[in-house]
Amino acid sequence: MAADLAGHVSGPVHAPGTDAYDATRTGMQRLDRHRPDAVVEAADAGDVRAAVAWAAKRGLRVAAQLTGHGLGAGMEGGVLVATRRMDGVRVDPDRRTAWVGAGATWQAVIEAAAPHGLAPLSGSAPSVGAVSYTLGGGVGLLARRYGFAADHVRRVDLVTADGRLREVTEGGDPDLFWALRGGGAGAFGVVTGMEVGLFPVTRVYGGSLFLDVTAEPGALEVWRRWTASVPEELTSGVSMLVYPDVEGVPGPMRGRQVAQVSLAWSGPPEEGPKVVEPLRSAAPVLMDTLRELPYAESGAVFDEHHDPAGFRGRNVLVDGLDEGALAELTRMTGAAPFFCVVSLRHLGGALARGPETANAVGHRGAAYSLTVMTFAGTGASENPEEAEDTEAMRELREEAVALFDEHAVGRSFTLGFGPMDEQEVREVFDARDRARLTRVRAAHDPRGMFHSNRPIPTGGW
């Protein structure tokens, strides 16, 4: 099968059982993997068209992947389009836009934009794929000032199930353009590239304050109160975890529950320290990486680790957080007998206002995003059934998120981590938008050929 496909494309095609097949289908997420009949490393949009047309003729399914950061359930059989070779980025400084290939990470876009005094709406980890992040919404370091990354997409180049390459714009195909921006990349076709807006940001004041939650269990509540009054130039999040007492972990953090408050201030840099000051009294500061930095170094703000891992997350978007629930969340996750990370993001500002041209991003009124993640080691096992996402881990994720039921408004597309079933995906979107999304899916992929990490059905929901 792979040999036949290879005759239709210019990029390499890998068959099951080869090292190249395993290397290409394996990404950041190790609890799940695609098991396609063939992996094609597409060299360009022509290869994507040929692969989709080849699969369509044979009744096979198609999935796309760049880094595997956002992998949902793995696809069984079919064709996996690996996009890493399609990593071109072209900046138009006059129009303040970038055309971003499907294989480009945010870091590549950041580096291409920086010499022009511009920045994209990238997120905490510049190593994630810019296309998938953006079409899922995309909550970045400048989110409260400029909105979702999806709010600033100008054009999407998309190969649909009929094997056509379309330039999808508001003027040309308003329904598909609406659905792609917030409804994600995977359900409507394979994206070969897109044009996005850039912003005049060269430097930020940012980094992380590591607060000692063991000494001050109320640290999250202090952060919550602080977020209630910060300007829109400030976007922040908290990652709370218990650091193991082992070598390699900085001394002051070993064995302690720590809230890492990560933030980016894009107002006048000299004002940054003053805005952040109230946080310093929240709890003993174990480590402080705040400084003025070029946006090109924005990966240092959250300074996330990028080793492949087996992880699952449960997310909820809320219209508020209350003190009692935050205290219980701190207690519950601090006592977990396995590695668990609580991740909160402050939303609002431009995220709530929305773009000039409406899109499918849901729940703009949400004030915060909460994700509870658990880690099952490297998940090296080929069979997800044998991996170690245990019942206790699932229960903790669900119970921790349920503490905020009273304030729940929906779920985030990108901040969910791991697979979501159709019911969970339904909760990503506003009720008024669900039927329209399924209509767009049915119009462009009636047979449900595309396997997406966030499945949108072709029929009723």
Ligand SMILES: Cc1cc2nc3c(=O)[nH]c(=O)nc-3n(C[C@H](O)[C@H](O)[C@H](O)COP(=O)(O)OP(=O)(O)OC[C@H]3O[C@@H](n4cnc5c(N)ncnc54)[C@H](O)[C@@H]3O)c2cc1C
């Ligand atoms: C460490 C980490 C930090 C993150 N930080 C943020 C953040 O700050 N803000 C935020 O909003 N999100 C964040 N995310 C979530 C991230 O935006 C999503 O996981 C995103 O989908 C990753 O894109 P990818 O291409 O790297 O991943 P992949 O796993 O390669 O792709 C994810 C899915 O997107 C679809 N897809 C990918 N490429 C294409 C294509 N060319 N055409 C069609 N469909 C495609 C497929 O369904 C695929 O399964 C983070 C994730 C991680 C793991």
